[in-house]
Amino acid sequence: MRERIHLVIIDPQNDFCDLPAACLPSDQTKPALPVAGAHADMLRVAALIDAAGAGLSDISITLDSHQHIDIGHPTFWRQADGSAVAPFTPITLADVSAGRYMPRLPNALPRVLAYLERLEAAGRYTHMVWPVHCEIGAWGHNVHPAVRAAYNRWEEATLNSVNKVIKGANPWTEHYSAIQAEVPDPADPDTETNAGFIALLRAADRVLIAGEAGSHCVKATTEHLADAFGPNETGKLILLTDCISPVAGFETQYAQFLADMRACGLQTAKSSDLLIDLFKGLS
Numbered sequence: 001m002r003e004r005i006h007l008v009i010i011d012p013q014n015d016f017c018d019l020p021a022a023c024l025p026s027d028q029t030k031p032a033l034p035v036a037g038a039h040a041d042m043l044r045v046a047a048l049i050d051a052a053g054a055g056l057s058d059i060s061i062t063l064d065s066h067q068h069i070d071i072g073h074p075t076f077w078r079q080a081d082g083s084a085v086a087p088f089t090p091i092t093l094a095d096v097s098a099g100r101y102m103p104r105l106p107n108a109l110p111r112v113l114a115y116l117e118r119l120e121a122a123g124r125y126t127h128m129v130w131p132v133h134c135e136i137g138a139w140g141h142n143v144h145p146a147v148r149a150a151y152n153r154w155e156e157a158t159l160n161s162v163n164k165v166i167k168g169a170n171p172w173t174e175h176y177s178a179i180q181a182e183v184p185d186p187a188d189p190d191t192e193t194n195a196g197f198i199a200l201l202r203a204a205d206r207v208l209i210a211g212e213a214g215s216h217c218v219k220a221t222t223e224h225l226a227d228a229f230g231p232n233e234t235g236k237l238i239l240l241t242d243c244i245s246p247v248a249g250f251e252t253q254y255a256q257f258l259a260d261m262r263a264c265g266l267q268t269a270k271s272s273d274l275l276i277d278l279f280k281g282l283s
Contacts (some may be wrong), residue, residue, distance in 0.1 A: 006058040006204035007049070010178065010211025010218045012042055012147045013064060015133040015140030017212070025139060032133035032140050035213045037245035039144070045210050045243050046150035048271045053158075058204065059151055060163040060197070062178040064134040064217065065141065070171040071115070073132045078104050087131040093120055115173065118183045124220070125174065125182060136169065165197055166190075176217045179224035198228045206236050208274065210243035215250035219257045226264055234265040242270040 018034040069075045077085040080099050091101050093116040103112050119127055134141045151162050168175040170188050175181040181191035201207050211218050226234050239261065246254035262268060
C-alpha cells in the first residue's frame, strides 16, 4: 500500500517572501516582513508539488491571519512619551511595568500585563513588535503565486482540496504555531490546541514540513507537533531544509531548533533528495 504523505506548508504568504519586483502589484512597494530566501524556498515547494503529484496524499497550508491592530503590531503600542513604537522592538513585562511601552488603549493594560507574564513564564519567546503583516484581506495575506498555482494543479489532478489552517486572528496573543497560540485565550477556542489538525497529521505515514519562517512559525508549529506526536512518532516528521529560511537576526535560533529536532528524532531532508527517495516510480 502506498504511503500517506502529507505536505504541510507553513505561512507561504506574500508578506513573508522576498519577492522580486516583477512579482509585486503596481501598488505594492515590498512585502511587509520578507524573509531572505523565502521566494526561492516557495519555488522549490511548488516544484515539489508538481513533481510529486499524486504521491502527496494531502496538502495543508497554514495562513497567518492578523487584524490591523494586533498586540504584535506597532498599531497596538506607544512609547512613554506617546510616540510610535518601531517594528522589531522587543517588549518585556518589565518594560510595560515601568511604563516604557504602553498599549494605546489605556484599559488594555491589565490584560497586557497578564499576557506578558504568561508569555515569559512559558520561556519560548520574548514579545516582539513586527511590522503590520498578513492583514486579513490584504495582498500580503495571499499565498505565494507559484505555490498556489502548484497546489491548484494538484487539486485539479487529484480532486482533493488543500486543507487551510487559519491562525492569528485573535489580536491579544501571538500565534506563531498552527497548533496553538503562545498564550491561549480561554474565551477563544481558535487559540487553544488544534486537536483536529494534529489528528489529521498523525494519520499520515510521513509529514513533510516546509514554509516560513524557520526561526518562528515553522519552529513553533514543529515543536508543538513533536510534543503531540511523542517519541514513538516524531520520526514521521520531516523538515525540508531547502524550503525553510529564518528571519534575519534569528539564524542562531533556527540552527538550534534544527539541532533540537534532530535530537528528538525528527528527520531533515532536501526536497530534491526526498523526491528521489519517496516518489521514485510514480508517474
